[in-house]
Amino acid sequence: MKAMLGALLLVLALGRGAPALAAIEPREFPTPEQDALYHELIDELRCLVCQNQNLAESNAPLARDLRDEIAEMVRAGKGREEVVGFLVARYGDFVLYRPPLRRDTWLLWAGPFLLVGAGLVALAVVLRRRQAASPTAAAPDPEALARARALLRGDRAGGGGDRAP
Amino acid sequence: MRLGAPLRYGLPLLIFAGLAALLWQALGRDPKLVPSPLVGKPAPAFALPSLRDPARVVGTEDMRGRVALLNVWASWCAACRQEHPFLMRLAREGRVSIYGLNYKDRREDALRWLDGLGDPYVWSAHDLEGRVGIDWGVYGVPETFVLDARGIIRYKHVGPLDEKVWRERIAPVLAELSAEAKGAAR
Missing domain, CATH: 1.20.5 (Single alpha-helices involved in coiled-coils or other helix-helix interfaces)
Incomplete structure (x- = not known):
């Protein structure tokens, strides 16, 4: 009985924590290309608050704000380079999970x-x-x-x- | 042909020592501290409603002409409460003018904070949506920027200010700035 109760609690706990992707709020884009670009960007940009998560996974308020910002830029027709440049100018190479190839890297x-x-x-x-x-x-x-x-x-x-x- | 004993034993030892030194010095670093690319660049311009008087617009223009601190704070931020008495002391001693960027905070909460604990700021700009915070690369409140007279960011500190941080980090930057100003005046 005790074991069953434990198992039930475990399942509940896992079920609650598991869907990390639930952090993402649904967003709509006029074209499927923009939708793909948005998801690609938030997948490979890093959250500054929870440093081992990307923007797509993080629940941090800053990550949500940055997702807003990125979605807006993508909707405005900005390209990949522009969005990445915007974030690097403010937060540095740190936001990139794929650092650029340069003399110091x-x-x-x-x-x-x-x-x-x-x-x-x-x-x-x-x-x-x-x-x-x-x-x-x-x-x-x-x-x-x-x-x-x-x-x-x-x-x-x-x-x-x-x-x- | 065999490697001589010094190389056979010395080389792995040398590699080990090198790795140990590399890892050891990295151990003392705080991974939460992200160097800001904004240091050395002009402060991102903003114009926001003042916290106390929403009709009044305050911004980067007001900070020009002398060395200033811009302190990013919020009433929901525990570390801000920790640093607040130190900011009050700085303001009392008049060492430097302190401007505030109230980040993602409700006006009434922020005003209650200032009225209850004291207001060390010349003004506080009200960045309700955190847009200006993003422009300034803010990722962890409190943050403090040191601006020179031309409005260029010269230093950024993430985390609460205290006597130690002031002595070791901020004061040297201010000393350098005042030396620069003297050099320019001469």
Whole structure:
């Protein structure tokens, strides 16, 4: 009984918290392109109050105001660049989840590739060195090879009666 | 060919030390503080009804000509209450003129606040819809902007002002501004 009550409470709690998208108020746009642009923008612009949420997810009053502002600009026929420029001019690059590629951000963009590259180079060096150092990698002695072949052939012919001591 | 011992052990150690230093210095930073792109730029112009007298329009024009603070506040903001006594002291000592931007607040609530706790502001502009706040990049009340005589934003502080913030952050900016003014007058 207790467990059932607990489960019920859990379901209620989850049901209440789950639809984060309910934060978005419905808006209408004259064209489907504008509607798409609006949703694209609020999806990739960051809320300054709840910093790990985008404008679409955030319940913060500022996020709502910024959604209003963006919707108005989109309805007025403003393009993507203009809206993003408007917000960056006021709040800085911080609002962008996708920071621009610039002199002071190139490391941010190139860093992961540089690290992977360095890792690959290190891996190649280590592998080559290991290969050079290991005896198995050396070309097999032709005499031993011939003996091995003979043994294998004999094995097949003789039915494998005798074992090596 | 093997790496020498100094490189074999030194290199990972060096990388570790570098990473540790990088992460350590970032640990002390407050992620809530977002640097404002407005610092060094002319203050975004506004003209809003005054809080006390809605018929009177106040705005950036009134702040020109001398160094000024613009303090963004609201009666619903707990940290504003915390900073308020300090603003009162600043106003009493007359160190700098303080203007207010009352952000997304009901007029009667804001006026009750000023009448009850004291009014440190030359005037407060009433930004009911928060539009001016957006223009100024406001994201967390209280915020305080330092404007120079030409109306350029020279510094922005997010969070309540107090003696420590004043001494460490605002006072140096004001000192620099008054040095600039002296240099220009000479």
